[in-house]
Amino acid sequence: MRRVVVTGLGMVTPLACGVEESWSRLIAGQSGAGPITRFDASRVATTYAAEIPFGDGADGTFNPDDWMDPKERRKVDDFILYGMAAATQAVKDSGWEPKTDEDRERTGVMIGSGIGGLSAIADTAVLLQEKGPRRVSPFFIPSALINLVSGQVSIRFGFKGPNHAVVTACSTGAHAIGDAARLIQWGDADVMVAGGAESPISEIGIAGFNACKALSTKRGNDPQSASRPWDADRDGFVMGEGAGIVILEEYEHARARGAKIYAEVLGYGMSGDAYHITAPSEDGEGGYRSMAAALKRAGLSPADVDYINAHGTSTMADTIELGAVERLLGAAAAATTMSSTKSSIGHLLGAAGAVEAIFCVLALRDQVAPPTLNLDTPPEGVRIDLAPKAARQREIAVALSNSFGFGGTNATLVMGRGDR
Amino acid sequence: MSDIADRVKKIVVEHLGVEEDKVIESASFIDDLGADSLDTVELVMAFEEEFGIEIPDDAAETIQTFGDAVKFIQEAA
Numbered sequence: 001m002r003r004v005v006v007t008g009l010g011m012v013t014p015l016a017c018g019v020e021e022s023w024s025r026l027i028a029g030q031s032g033a034g035p036i037t038r039f040d041a042s043r044v045a046t047t048y049a050a051e052i053p054f055g056d057g058a059d060g061t062f063n064p065d066d067w068m069d070p071k072e073r074r075k076v077d078d079f080i081l082y083g084m085a086a087a088t089q090a091v092k093d094s095g096w097e098p099k100t101d102e103d104r105e106r107t108g109v110m111i112g113s114g115i116g117g118l119s120a121i122a123d124t125a126v127l128l129q130e131k132g133p134r135r136v137s138p139f140f141i142p143s144a145l146i147n148l149v150s151g152q153v154s155i156r157f158g159f160k161g162p163n164h165a166v167v168t169a170c171s172t173g174a175h176a177i178g179d180a181a182r183l184i185q186w187g188d189a190d191v192m193v194a195g196g197a198e199s200p201i202s203e204i205g206i207a208g209f210n211a212c213k214a215l216s217t218k219r220g221n222d223p224q225s226a227s228r229p230w231d232a233d234r235d236g237f238v239m240g241e242g243a244g245i246v247i248l249e250e251y252e253h254a255r256a257r258g259a260k261i262y263a264e265v266l267g268y269g270m271s272g273d274a275y276h277i278t279a280p281s282e283d284g285e286g287g288y289r290s291m292a293a294a295l296k297r298a299g300l301s302p303a304d305v306d307y308i309n310a311h312g313t314s315t316m317a318d319t320i321e322l323g324a325v326e327r328l329l330g331a332a333a334a335a336t337t338m339s340s341t342k343s344s345i346g347h348l349l350g351a352a353g354a355v356e357a358i359f360c361v362l363a364l365r366d367q368v369a370p371p372t373l374n375l376d377t378p379p380e381g382v383r384i385d386l387a388p389k390a391a392r393q394r395e396i397a398v399a400l401s402n403s404f405g406f407g408g409t410n411a412t413l414v415m416g417r418g419d420r
Numbered sequence: 421m422s423d424i425a426d427r428v429k430k431i432v433v434e435h436l437g438v439e440e441d442k443v444i445e446s447a448s449f450i451d452d453l454g455a456d457s458l459d460t461v462e463l464v465m466a467f468e469e470e471f472g473i474e475i476p477d478d479a480a481e482t483i484q485t486f487g488d489a490v491k492f493i494q495e496a497a
Contacts, residue, residue, distance in 0.1 A: 071435075071437030074435075138461040138462050138465075139458060139462065142458075
């Protein structure tokens, strides 16, 4: 089977625009949460979220003008803007500039989203009601369709290979990277731009997740303390937004052009819970099977895993995942570190798995596990190191990232160092 | 230039992101100003909104240039 490596990274997160800017703030223990500014949140139960820091582009702020010109921006919902920004960073970082038609046809795109253009749909529904169907924009549909991140990226860079988009709720980003790696393994492409993008911080988005009882509601006085995976006082997740994109490349292809190799995708596993639309089963067997399948693909045993980036959303499900991980690792749990970076950036839904896969790549590069913020009271009897409050410098040869989504859809990525 | 022409030009500049001096009477939205078919649909909607008129689809198809648009709106408004 062809080997797949990571040769480019791009991200826009609530911590910063940019990979190194986000990563350094993550390791320093910063939080991207704060009061909602994107809309008037006075009518919804949750008044805080982890928003991207908009600005002039300096000091890690996100300046939309740097990534899409205003004329094009009017035709896209924000999730596409974030995806374009992260993809542009990743392509540039990889140095991959196909010069021939064949190279372009061997380069594909697989960027998903959990919900896509939720704001565009909500706003247009109101417009339709108030002004009638003749006022619906010709750009409404292409601004909201989930696969239009992949479409826009392919148009900007001329990538003519497989053009695809994953939609598996909060597992989207991980599934996109795993599926894109498979396309390379099978020979459908040599290079894939893969990841996820999401822009759910709108009144309808917050109201919808509030109705599911999924969001934290009780920490309006201190939003940065609200995302607290595994902590006894957690009360739901904090909504995030952004995008994470990686460039995946066939190993020999990357070597031949002298590309910088960050990491290798060693394994990818998937499973379905077949249990409930929003909750995992109490025993976490879906997540367990997803992790086991990924390790089997990688040809590794549970004891080989050094760092786990947990799904860990700061909901009741955190301890279910913890139970599945400890069962899988057995005695090896005591030597493993697991953290949830959602404690810092909130939950980016369809972008989460991709951003967290990038954090795993950087953990492998820098040999450091990011912290779990706000973890004051860990579950009793926990055997694994949850990296409470401070990053953990440690040897990391193999990293595993979990993503679990509504509908009972699970994905696990296993990655190893690029210099193996 | 008439008030109508100024208002039409403003819409064209805003929607197509073109320089004002490119928007001359004979300028074709598609051939000269970089619009695609979706842009022209949106432009017509913007004209309808700005001038409180209705431009039927068959009439919209005859509006190819800036001059066409101004002429149509002057007659309709």
